[in-house]
Amino acid sequence: MRILWDYDGTLFNTYPAYAKRMSRVLNGKVSEEACYTELKVSASHAISTFNMTPSQIEEYNRLISSISPEEMPPFEHLEEILKQAECNVIMTHKDLNGALHVLDHYDFTKYFSEIVTADHGFPRKPDPAAYEYLHYKYQIDLAIGDRELDIIPAKRLGMHTCLFQNKSELADFRLQNYKDFDRVVLL
Structure with a gap:
C-alpha cells in the first residue's frame, strides 16, 4: 500500500503540546482543552477564534518551534x-x-x-x-x-x-x- x-x-x-503553548500565550484565559479543540480544526481557525494579536501569534510560533520531540x-x-x-x-x-x-x-x-x-x-x-x-x-x-x-x-x-x-x-x-x-x- x-x-x-x-x-x-x-x-x-503534537496537539497537546501546541494547545499548552497556545493557552499559555492567551495567559490561561482559554483552557488547554479549548485550544486543543480549535487547533484540531486548524491553527488559523484557533488563532481567529481566540482573536490572537500579531504579537501573540509570533509568541505562539516561537514557543511551538522549541517544543522537544519527547x-x-x-x-x-x-x-x-x-x-x-x-x-x-x-x-x-x-x-x-x-x-x-x-x-x-x-x-x-x-x-x-x-x-x-x-x-x-x-x-x-x-x-x-x-x-x-x-x-x-x-x-x-x-x-x-x-x-x-x-x-x-x-x-x-x-x-x-x-x-x-x-x-x-x-x-x-x-x-x-x-x-x-x-x-x-x-x-
Missing part, C-alpha cells in the same frame, strides 16, 4: 504500519527542519520516500496541488489525516481516505488507533 500521511495529529501526538511522541502501533507500507509520503504545513527534527529523533525518516512541507511552496490544504504532485509521482492508495482538511484534497483526486481519531463521515475509513489498521482499512 502507498500512503500519504498528514504529520501533526496523525503521525505524532513532547510529540509517535502514535502507538504507527511504526508497524510504516514498515509494512510499500511507500509512505508526508504532506504537512510544518517546515522541513521542524518535521525532520522529530522524525529523526524517533528514527522515522527512513520510512518516507518524500516529505512535502510548507517550504516547497504548494498552496495550503485543502488545495489539492501538493496531493496531486505526490499522487501522480507515487500512485498513492490512501491518504490519512486527523482533520477533514487533510482528506478533502485526496477526495478531490479520487483517492481513498482515512481519518484518524475523528468521527467525520467524510472519510472512507476511520481509525481510533493504529492497532486496528489492518482490520479497518481493507484496500
